Amino acid sequence: MSRTAIIAGQGALAPVIAERLDNPVIASLEGFAPPMPHHSFRLERLVPFFDWLTEQDVGQVTFAGAVRRPRLDPEAFDPRTASLVPRILTAMQSGDDAALREVIALFEEAGFSVAGTAEICPDLVPEAGFLVGEPTASDIADADRAARIVEGLGALDLGQGAVVAQGLCIAVETLPGTEAMLDFVAAHRDMRPRPNGPRGVFWKAPKPGQDLRVDMPAIGPETVDQVVRAGLAGIAWQASGVILLGREETMERARAAGVFLWAR
The missing domain is CATH 3.40.50.20 (Rossmann fold)
Known part of the structure; x- marks a missing residue:
């Protein structure tokens, strides 16, 4: 063989x-x-x-x-x-x-x-469901808007992620990648209109029409740490379209930090 x-x-x-x-x-x-x-x-x-x-x-x-x-x-x-x-x-x-x-x-x-990774290791690609915690109605609305933004930018072949808080797009992922985007969000936490309002959501998804055999987006324990530093409420991603590395550790860190994980 x-x-x-x-x-x-x-x-x-x-x-x-x-x-x-x-x-x-x-x-x-x-x-x-x-x-x-x-x-x-x-x-x-x-x-x-x-x-x-x-x-x-x-x-x-x-x-x-x-x-x-x-x-x-x-x-x-x-x-x-x-x-x-x-x-x-x-x-x-x-x-x-x-x-x-x-x-x-x-x-x-x-x-x-x-x-693709989903073919070789299907357990690394979660299907729909809440893995940790549960988003509020405001979080769901922010995730929906972030998903539309990433989908809309797909025609321009930009990144696979966006951050939305209180309905406003705080950042989109470009060539420097997810970590750079979340560092930017952490440095601009005061841009939320209501300081004590919804904290925002990081959304991750493949580009529309992307061949998922290569460059499938991924998140893991470090992503949770970055989201916490950015002051966000949680991570949402396209179900069956994102790799979850270190599943147990990622979930443990999310629980400890009060961050939700949602395969949407």
Whole structure:
């Protein structure tokens, strides 16, 4: 039976998936090493990397972890990968979704099937329900508005999160990511119209039409800590569309802090 390769980025997701697979191959784009032993590759030598995966008896790949767009060295392309340069450059200059779709296409054309986290580890992707606590009517209204904002920004290929408090959008997620957004919210806690009113909600969801086999949004224990520092009431996310890492620890921290967790 063929092996599964984890194309691992930074963060905790790749090690979690690796623990659940039998003899996986771990590979990482140079410069974005995961916290585990791995084989490094460069985008400029993508075709030789495909050859290496085949030699390792890999038939399926899954993507796990954070990766930023690498800077390409024109002199580093090998002759076979050079034929893909127009596609790679076009993808790199496109939005995140377009770039990721092109990456998936390249792997599939090389003969590998691509599986998402939800397919390999379905228990990491919660279905609808309240995991901890319960939002108030105001929290539900804020979550609804945040969801509409993220959905509306999807056409612009922006981030996967937003914070709304008392009906006002405090921040949206862009290239710097979730932590930077929540740090911004923490630094602007006084912008809520009513200081003692509803504290606000962090909403997380995939972009509309996003291929969930890659770049599925994720939250975990650290997200709870960031939400607490930002003074928010809770975290809501699209059910079956967001990875929950460290489920028990995340729930424990949320309970201790009085923060709700809601797969909406």
